Amino acid sequence: MQLELNHYLWLSAFMFTVGVVGVLVRRNAIVIFMCIELMLNAVNLSFIAFSHFMRDIQGQLMVFFVMTVAAAEAAVGLAIVIALFRNKQTVNIDEINILKG
Amino acid sequence: MPNDYLLSLPILAAAGWSVLLIILEAMLSRAALTRVFAMLGFALVGGLSVIGFPLQGLAFSEMLRIGGFQHFANIIFCLSGLLVVALSEKYLDDENVHYGEYYIVAFISVVGMMLLAAAANMAILFIGLEMMSIALYVLAGLMRRDVRSNEAAMKYFLLGAFASGLLLYGISLIYGATGELALHKIAIAIQTGSASMLFWIGFGLLITGFLFKISAVPFHQWTPDVYDGSPTPAAAFMSTGAKAAAFSALIVVVTNFSTLLQNSPTWSLVISSIALATMVVGNIAALAQENLKRMLAYSSVAHAGYMLVGIAAATPDGYSGIMFYTLVYTLMNIGAFGVVALLESKENLLLASDYAGLFKHRPMLAGAMAVFMLSLAGVPPLGGFIGKYKVFAAAVDAKLTWLALAGVLASAVSAYYYLRVVYFMFMRDPVGEAISAPATSSLAFALIAVAVVLLGVFPTEILRITDAALKFAQLPTQTGF
C-alpha cells in the first residue's frame, strides 16, 4: 500500500485529538504536560507530511522551531511543576485549588 | 542587506540588550543594577522605535514586517515594561523575591512581543508568541516558595501551552491548505484560489489560540487565577503588554486576510458574539469579586471584549481604536495594578474594603487610583473613554449598532465595581492604622494619572499616529520590493 498525505493527516489528527482529550480529562500535571507534547508532535507530523507531499521545505523548517520551543517550554514547565511539588507534595491539579472565587 | 538591519533595529537592539542583561546579571548579580539597565533598555528600544517610526518594509527574507503599526506597538510594549519594572522593586523586596532574573525575563518577554507584532511569517509569529509566553510563565511563578504563585504559574503554563498547541495545529493546516507560511503569500494563495475547509479549520484554531492569550470568553477561565496568584507587577505586565502584543498580532492577521473576512458573514457573527460574551461575562463576574486582583482580572477580560468590538468592526477605524485603547489601557491598568501592589506588599490589603479612608491618609494616591478606576469605567474626559468611543464608533460604522449598544450597557455595569473602590477610598472612614507607602511612588502614580487625563482630553495627535500607522498593516500585498 502506498502511504498518502491523507494517512499522515489522519494519524496526526488522531494524535492531536488524543492529546486534547488527555489535557481535558487527566488530572496529573505531568501527564497533562505529556499530552501537550503529544499535541505538538502531532503538529510536527502534519508539518512534515505537508512539506514532503508539497515538495516545500518551509514545513520542515517549522518543525525545528517547534522542537526547540517545545524544549524550552519543557524546561520551564518542569521547573514550575517541581516548585509546586516542593510546596504541596502533589501534582494532582484537583488538589491545587487555592485560587478561586 | 543593511536596510534590513536598520528596519528591525529596535528588535535587534532589544534582543542584544537582553543578552547584555544576562551577562551583567551573571557577572555582578546585583538586582538593582540589572533593574536600572533593564529600564534603560526599554527607554532605548522605545526611543529607537520613535526615531525609526517612518521606516517601513519587509526584512530578512520577508520574515519581519516593520511599519508604523509595529513601531507604535513596540512603544506600548516598552512603556508597559518600563512602568512594570519601575513599580516592581518595592513589591519584590517585600516578598523577598528580588532577583535580577526577574528583569531579564521581563525584557525577553518584550522581545517576544515585538517579534509577535512584527511577524510576517507564521514561524516568527509562533516564536514571538512562545518567547513572550514562556517568559511570562516564569514571571508568574517567580515567588517559588509561595504555593499560590506556583499554582498560578502551573495553570498559566498548562493552559498557555495547550493554546499554543491549538495555534500551531492551525498554522500547520493553513500551511497544508496554501503551501505557504508567509502571511501575505497565504493571502495571495487564497485570493487566487479559494479558501478551503482545511484553511478555515486552521484559521479557526489559529484565532482560538489568540483568544486564549487575550482571555476572551470562553477561554478566559485561567485569567483570574493566574492574576491572583502571580506577583502583582507581573499580572500588570500580562494584562497590558502581553494583551497588547496578542491584539497586535491578531490585527496583523485579520488585516492580512481582510478581503476574505469581509465577505464572510460567519466570521463577523462569530467574532461579534465572542466580543459580546466577553464583555458581558467579564463585567458580571467582576461585580462579584471582593479581591481587587481578581476584580482587575475580570475587568481585563471585559476590556478584551471592548477591544474585540474593534476587531468585529473590521475597519481601519476599529483597529486604530484598538491601538489607542491598548495604549491607554496600558497606562491605566498598570496604574491600578501598581496601586494594588503598593498596598498589598506590606500588609496584604487586597479587598476593596481595605481601601477605606485611603483618601484621608494618602490623598494623592487615592486621587490617582480614582482616575484609573474612572478611566477604566470609561468616563470622559479620561483616556479610557476615548478608547471605548473609537471602538464603539467603528462598530456603529460597521452596522453593528447592537454590539455597540450592548457594549455601552456592559460598561455601565462595570462602573459599579470600579466605583466601589472609589467609594471605599473617599467615602468611608479608615479602619485601623494609616496605610503607609513611600511618597515617591505617589508621585509616579500621579504622573501616570495625568497622562491618562491628557490622553482623554488631547487624543488627536495619538489618533493621527494610529490612523497613519495602520496604513502599512492594511496593505500587506503592496509593499515596495
Place this chain on the structure above:
Amino acid sequence: MESSVLSLVIFLPFLLSFPLFSFNRAQHGTARWYALLSSLLVFAGALYLALQFNPSSGFQFEHTALQNWLGDSMDVKYSVALDGTSMLLFAFAAFMFPVVVLGSWERVTTNAREYYFFLLMLETCILGIFSAVDLFLYYMFWEAMLIPMYFLIGVWGGNGRGDAATKFFIYMLTASLVMLIGILSLGYISREMGGTFTTDYHKLLQLELPLSVQNILFWLFGLSFFVKAPLFPLHTWAADVYSESPTGAVLTGVLLKMATYALIRFNVMLFPTASANFAPLVCTLAVVAIIYGALVAMSQPNAKRLLAFSSVSHLGFIVLGIFSFTQEALQGAMILMVNSGLTTGLLLMLVGWLEERRGDVRLSEFGGLKKNMPMFSAAFLIATFASIGLPGLSGFIGEFLTLSGAFKSTTLQTGLYAMLAALGVILSAAYMLPMVQKIFTGELTSERNAALSDLTPREILVAALLVAMIIWIGVAPNSFLKLSETSSQAVIEFVTQKSASQALAK
C-alpha cells in the same frame, strides 16, 4: 467673529480650582473665601457676556478649536457658542455658584478645599453643557459632570451618601451611554447623507432625517435627558439623591435644568418631526408627573423628600411647556427652568440650614418655629409662595405662560393637558402649605426647637439674593424673557416648518 472669551469664562473655574491645593488642608476659611471670589469672578464674566449678548440674533461668542479632535476621519471639534436659549441658563448657572458657596459656608468644614475644587470643576462642566455646540463636546461635559457630582454627594452628603452617589452615577451613566450610541449613529448617518462623520450642531441641523431614523434617535437621546430631568417614570433615583446630597450639589447639579435645556437644544431641534409626533405621549407623561409628583409629595413625612417630589412635579410643567410647541409655552418653560432652580433651591437650602441646626428634617419634629425664627419663616414662606405660583413671584409667570401656551397648542390639539396640569397647581398648594403649617405654626412643643437660632447675617444675605431674583422675575419678567424671545420663536418656527414639510413629503 472668533473670540475665545466664552471659552475663557467656561474654563475659568477649572483653572481657578487648582490653586486651592496650595492652601493649608486644615484651613477651610481661606478655601471658602477663595471659592467665593472665584465664582464671583466667573459670574462677572457671565454677566459681561449677557450684557454683550444681542437677543435678536442667533449663536454668538462662537469659539472653535481642536479641529478633527478624534482623528481625521471624524469632524469632531471643540466648539462653543451661546444663543437665546442657553444665554439665560448660562448666566443663571453662573449666578447660582456664588450662592451655593455661601450656602455651604458653615456646613463644609472637613476637606473644604476638595469640596470647593469639585464645585468649581462642576461649574466648568455645567457652563460647558450650556454652551457646547458640538455633540461630542457636549457629551464630554455631560458625562464629566458626573465625576464632581459623585464626589460632592458621596463625600459631603448625608448618612446614606455613598449609596446615593453610586445610584446617581450609575443611573446617569447608563442613560448617557445610550445617548452616545445615538450621537454615533447620527454622525454616521450624516456621513451617509453626503459629507463626513460630523457632530457639529449647525451641520446636523441641516440634515433632513427620515422619520423612522428620527423616531429611534429621539428616544436614544431622550432617554438620557428624561432620566436626568427626571421625568416620570424615570424619577426613582431623585428622592434618595435629594435627601442625601449636600445642599450645594443638589442645587447646582440637579436643579439647574440641564436636561430640559438639552431637550430643546437636541431632541426638539434635531428631530423636529419625531418630537412633534411624540408630543402627546411626552406631554401625557409630563401631566402624569405633575399630578403623581404632587400626590406623592403630599404623603412625604420628610421635608427633603417632599421637595424632591415637588421638583418632579415642576419638571412636568417644563416638559409640557417644551412639547406644546407654542412660543408662549416655550418661554414659560424657560422661565420655569430658572424658577425651579430658584425656589426649590432656596427651599432646599433653608431646609438644609434647619437640618444643620436641628439634625432632622422630619416634619413631625417641628412646630411653631415662626416664633423663634422669624427671618427663616419669612424666607421660607416667600419661597413656598413662589413655588406654588402666586402672582407677583417667579413661579406664576412661568406656569401661566406654560399653561396658556399648552392650552392653545396645535400640536397637542386639546386643552386637556393644560387643564389637568392646572390641577397640579392646586395640588402644589395642597402639599406645600401643610408643610409650612407643620413647621411654623402652632406652639413650640419641643425644647430643642425652641433653642433653634434664627438665620445668621450670611444666611440672610443668601436668602435675600434668591428672594430678590424671585421677585424680580415675578414683577419684571420681560427683562429675562427678551433674552430667549427670538430664539424661542426660531425654535418653534423651525419645528413647525420641518415637521410640516415632512408631513407634506409623505
